Amino acid sequence: MEYDFRKIEAEWKKYWADKEVYKVSNDSAKPKCYVLDMFPYPSGAGLHVGHPLGYIASDIYARYKRLKGYNVLHPMGFDAFGLPAEQYAMETGQHPAVTTEKNIARYREQLDNIGFCYDWSREVRTSDPKYYKWTQWIFLQLFHSWYDRTQQKARPIKELIVILEQEGNEYYACPGDETLTFSGEQWKDYSEAEQRNVLMQYRMAYQGYAQVWWCEALGTVLANDEVVNGVSERGGHPVERKNMRQWFLRITEYAERLLTSLDTLDWTDAMKEMQRNWIGKSNGAEVQFRVAQRASPQPSPKEREVLRDTARGGLTPALSEGEGGVAGLTGPVAANNEDPTWRTADKTLYDKISPLQNELKNHQTEAEDILWQEVRNSKLGVKIRRQHIVGRFVADFICIPKNLVIEVDGKIHAEREKEDAARTEYLEDRGFKVIRFTNDEVIGNVTAVIEKIKRVLNDQNENELRDTSLSFGEGRGEAFITVFTTRPDTIFGVDFMVLAPEHELVDNITTVEQSKAIDEYRTYVKSRSERERMSEVKQVTGCFTGAYVKHPLTGNELPVWISEYVLVGYGTGAIMAVPSGDDRDHAFAKHFDIPVTNIFGDRYTGEKAYSDKNGVIENSDFLSGMSIKEATEAAISALEKTGGKRKVNYRLRDAGFSRQRYWGEPFPIMYVDDIPYGNDEPIVHNNHILGELPVELPMVEHYKPGPEGQGPLANIEDWVETEAGERETNTMPGYAGSSWYFLRYMDPHNDAAFADRKATDYWQQVDLYIGGTEHAVGHLLYSRMWTKALHDLGHIGFDEPFKKLLNQGMIQGSSRFVYKFSNSGHIQPEYDFSKLASIFISKDMVEESHHDENVKADILEFIKQNDGINSVVLANKKQGFDLTQNRVDVSLVDGYELNVEGFKKWRPENSNAAFYLNRDGKYICGAEVEKMSKSKYNVVNPDDIVSQYGADTFRMYEMFLGPIDVSKPWDTKGIEGVHRFLKKLWRLYADEQQGWIVTDEPATAAELKTLHKTIRKINDDIERFSFNTSVSQFMICVNELNNCHKREIVQPLAVLICPFAPHIAEELWHKLGNEGTVLDAAFPVAEDRYLVDNTKVYPVAVNGRTRAEMEFAIDAEDTFVQSEVLANEAIQKWMEGKGLKKFIYVKGKMINVVV
């Protein structure tokens, strides 16, 4: 009776499935335990041997806990939405739902093959409408809620509305626009559009603007992944950053709670540290620098346009730029300011534009004058103004309450048309309607013109603006650059300012002289990724704006630069540069020859910035002589008098939640007159309710992007345009479904709620969560936030999802390479290179050729004989030969030796290739450790290992490879050893000739000691997730038991190994005569009475160096031990008669004699 793992494993897999032994009930008297794996994205490549590493670990733990008497929830499902399926669809035309279904089936088969104890009746798939109905539902909860900073929790938006009606927002600052203030009365006066606009600034799920990679050539938005070296990965087309309206989650409001509650979690310090850094809390001050008014004039709008066109080679006017900021919708009209000019003008440019306005007023054209007289006399019912400043323009006529701009133009020519189009776009972006008339039209038939104006005014709804104020800065004609600094103590060391190139002020402060340079620089920056901008520190780039700010304390003027190293999304998008104290600022100052103020005395050498945080501040007015801590406090106090303030800053940014993709959750959002409503809002429009959940993803014909970079859904007109309104066409990102899936497993088939409260109250948090560190900040942060939000809104009873987190390392691939002769660099036109044959040189011979001329000559001769064109390399004999390195499928390589015949079949173009072999007649491949991936031909399928050795061997071998959290390359070397161990274990129970050999003889003390030592070790190892040492201990145990077949020993052993090797354990359990699954057995208990030793062999060291071994009773007295040791001959010899200095006796450990 031999160990027939194929038969055993098939049999018990079927038994487990038939008897539903893994089915878990929500109703149990046992204590609960929730063990979860990060669910996989079902890629087309299938599972490789790296994936199951964590799954095996969690499976061992789940089985162990079950044996220990727990009710264990151990589910599995699929993160089924994602970009790869969509890309695959674009390439092959297959619908992502189809390929995903296929991939999941394969994953399922592979997982089952390994014998995991998942309760598949609880499987979830994020792409299933029954699942994403609740993803949408949770999104709506976030949309319908806001964060109350006083109570530090999310609350329903309804409650905010009540507050705003009563008292305005005086006590509840608007997180989307901190400058927005209004009273209860003002709130009530707002139109619905304005109110919804304000609420949007409060919502946990809100709309704002963010930059995406836009690829003109592909007409689509690209992921960071798809942009390589500044061009698109597919096709290599140029890409640029584009500002798009997007959904966001206001995770920043949770920053403090996400930070502090980390302390309650049993995660590794490294993991917590990563989250802390991601959240990036820093204490410091916000400082305001007033933009100085200088003699040098800023360009007029029209001058600016011309300049810009010149800079861009006259291509795209970009007047809608400069909105900046991640979440950038400005609030509605600041209703407390009565001056209508003030309401529409760009304040920073007011002083510059104002004279132009007056000039234009005094020099009206004939047509303008005619129209003005007509407008004044015809009772239009609304006030029309002329020559009015809007943003950076002077509009000919404007009707503010109706947001209408009327322009009267001279002769239309191409240049002017372009300018006008840009201007119209700028104004329309800000909610104005623009109508144009030519001089001829006005002069020829002014009545018709007035009639048209009337019609348009009628159609224009009042106050339908998203944004009319365009305001920033706090006073007329003034602008401020706000910076956040963690080092207010260095305020007197500020030598210049640096703005992010995308900063909204750049357009307004740049002088005429610098305008062209700034535009050119910004064009360059657009092509750079954030990663590049942060990492390439050696190369200093930047551009002077021509503007200056006033230092808030000294009043000195400081130049304002822009540079790519300042990112718009970080802090305020601007920094005060202190070159003597910051490395990058220092490099910048040196590069652009900006004089450096030294505030650190001798510690700053002029060569390198002094960025340490100790010592005193010097050369800093009243801060001089203070420590950094004191100076920080004193500086903040002083700055507070000039508009600065103490501030806590977080690096965390709001999470972008829109994707311009097809294969993701549709948003349950409906636009009515361009105002977004939640699909569940009780609003009736055109006699239609907005809709119900789920909003199902419609079928599409193709996956091409929609117009203007929208997602593919925008192409389906029938779907977008509904009776009730217009649907949102973006979809949710990958992390939407995965942010809450652990809750769904608790109650996966519930159609009335995402999960019944009873179920979530029973299962509570995940007790053990296993997954890779690559999720450290993405998935783990978002799911923590969702959990907190659901908790705040009263849907669940806990606010942290994952109590204990265990990180699994990666199993990397070990790639193999072949070396092919190539003719690069041997341009010899007399040869027909199309006839060049494939020649591969063995790796070891390539290496020998580097230092052995004979080998080199031999290889060259070989090439000459086999290259099909004869003697191509001879002319280059001195240099040798060029090789290209190509990956080869690892299945064609045994260790490092290439299966040459297999290789020829694998790549038919090489079927006639010649191989230069080594002296043993082998072709040796090169090797490199890389990510395991299909494209690198280094993927190893677990199915192959399982069919060769069995699932039990595979499970134990993966664990035996090393600690669960350490990454290592896959290598099957050694799997034989584990397989041999299982065979050896089997032989404790059964013999090939004699069959079943378990006896009822009583065990010896030594055998019991071995067993109980093993029980204790396995128990401890599982508790601390040290599975590799468990496997070792099993091996030691079986070795020590030698030929013991006693039931008293081998029955507990069968239970003990069940978590690791469930199939063989089940087989042995039943063969031992037990009924039911081994999972219902009890985990054996280690009994101390078999384990206690009376004596211990101590290592005895002299001065820390072990010189002898001596045996003592475990409870031997110090004095007795000391006298015995000192009397020992070997010890005496090593003491060399020197006196005893110290005698160290650590009970149960060792003895050290210090002389």
Next chain:
RNA sequence: GCCCUGGUGGCGGAAUCGGUAGACGCGCAGGACUUAAAAUCCUGUUUGCUGUAAGGCGAGUACGGGUUCAAUUCCCGUCUGGGGCACCA
């Protein structure tokens, strides 16, 4: 660049709280069984020197310092592999 993490024999790794470095397995070498092979079993295997041998002496946990009676373990610095850096999941 920044953050995290690792580096121990020919290889995967062990040493759980600062206490005999190299457990266990692979590989390799030698041997037993066998007509032979497979399977199985036994012995040896960090390294240098020394000894016929039992053994003895020294070095050694990426590198350079430090703390300690004692350091793979703690501290400082350097080199180096891997992961993450906000639209891959």
